[in-house]
Amino acid sequence: MTDKNIILDKALQLGKQTGWENLSLADTARVLDIPLVDIYQHFSQKDELVDAWFDRADRHLLSIRSGPQWLAKPPAQRIEEAVWRWLEALAEYRHLTGQMLLYKLEPGHIHLQIGGLLRISRTVQWLMEVANLRARHLARIQQEIALTTVFVSTFVHWLNDNSEQQHCSRRSLSFKLRTGALLKIWK
Structure with a gap:
């Protein structure tokens, strides 16, 4: 399972590029090359x-x-x-x-x-x-x-x-x- 801080850091990096409105948890999982369930373990929304x-x-x-x-x-x-x-x-x-x-x-x-x-x-x-x-x-x-x-x-x-x-x-x-x-x- 991926560390919570790694997920947060990657989401922040992506959000800086795309804007918060366009950021999705699915995109974050895809960039980290992890299943969405790994994100769900830490962030349910x-x-x-x-x-x-x-x-x-x-x-x-x-x-x-x-x-x-x-x-x-x-x-x-x-x-x-x-x-x-x-x-x-x-x-x-x-x-x-x-x-x-x-x-x-x-x-x-x-x-x-x-x-x-x-x-x-x-x-x-x-x-x-x-x-x-x-x-x-x-x-x-x-x-x-x-x-x-x-x-x-x-x-x-x-x-x-x-x-x-x-x-x-x-x-x-x-x-x-x-x-x-x-x-x-x-x-």
């Missing part, structure tokens, strides 16, 4: 490739070492570095990632949209863990709403940012986090 792609970004985020030097940084800086690390994992296929999201947002894909909301929530929870945010009760709810807003708006900006090294997205993220720090949201 094309959208699960997207989940695996974002899981990979989550794992990249979670590889940040959170020792004393990390914790000595201000919370806004930890969040910024964590968000950027997540985006960094997707950078090679940034345009394809945007196509994946558009596919999820198609009107007939309500089931994918609901899954997308859960995916955002899961990544935000990991961001909070990595950034070591410790607010409780109402302050935690406020923090989670603010971080979700910052994360989603930065992600969308980054997907469409053609400035060198997505400098505009970086500047925007930094501004939003400084604003949150002034409002004492990041604790």
Whole structure:
């Protein structure tokens, strides 16, 4: 049986060539010279490739070492570095990632949209863990709403940012986090 990461990597490569809409699991199997059942063992539908792609970004985020030097940084800086690390994992296929999201947002894909909301929530929870945010009760709810807003708006900006090294997205993220720090949201 073929490894899940090999299948994902090949699907990403093919998707970059053909566009996400035109990518099929059957084409991926054909290029890998494996039976479709090998793909089914890991991905029962094309959208699960997207989940695996974002899981990979989550794992990249979670590889940040959170020792004393990390914790000595201000919370806004930890969040910024964590968000950027997540985006960094997707950078090679940034345009394809945007196509994946558009596919999820198609009107007939309500089931994918609901899954997308859960995916955002899961990544935000990991961001909070990595950034070591410790607010409780109402302050935690406020923090989670603010971080979700910052994360989603930065992600969308980054997907469409053609400035060198997505400098505009970086500047925007930094501004939003400084604003949150002034409002004492990041604790």
